[in-house]
Amino acid sequence: MNNDVTLLHRYAHARAGDKGDRLNLAVFAHDTRHYAWLLEQLSEARVMTLFHHRGVTAVRRYPMPNLGGVNLVLDDVLQGGVNGALNLDGHGKTLSALLLSLPVTPPPGVA
Template identity: 70%
Template sequence: MIMVHSEDEITVSLHRLAHARAGDKGERLNLALFAYDPCHFEVLMAQVTEERVRALFAHRGVSRVRRYPLPGLAGMNLVLDDVLQGGVNGALNLDGHGKTLSFLLLGMEIALPVTAKV
């Protein structure tokens, strides 16, 4: 979905610009995010910040987010600590796997100029 916010800005879900892969180990979640089009890499770097990702996952108790840019691949690696609520084997929730959490990240809203290629 594309939402127009002003004459010069629109908002799109991150999944329109990028795809993600996830992995988990204990309490640590690894999210790899890659732009479909390398021209969107700078937008992702500007808006998919450690602070925004931490706020997005705050309800899961995340204690730390580290971002590692991968400019040659038009992507980034995000490492989130203490977000899996005990991990696959220790959580009481139905699915403690990190792979399901990549969809939460891909729902993040990204602001773009109206002229941007989506």
């Protein structure tokens, strides 16, 4: 097994959307054979830890096996949302980049 650590963006891509103070992140494996691995990497607890500094209060995960992806819904992560936040990115679109910067162990069989 390969114990090297790399970043999630090497194996997946993501789309982000938001409504109020709720962020939706859909993450898809580049190779659908890595779907089970993707689910292992993106546990609710691990995503919660990654976004802790943003004040996230809940993470719900919705597997999408037929699409080779997972939908993550994060509550209270946008610091008030587009109309209530003082930060530059109230929409949260760039937070998919934060998720894709997550350190991961490569999928089995990938050098």
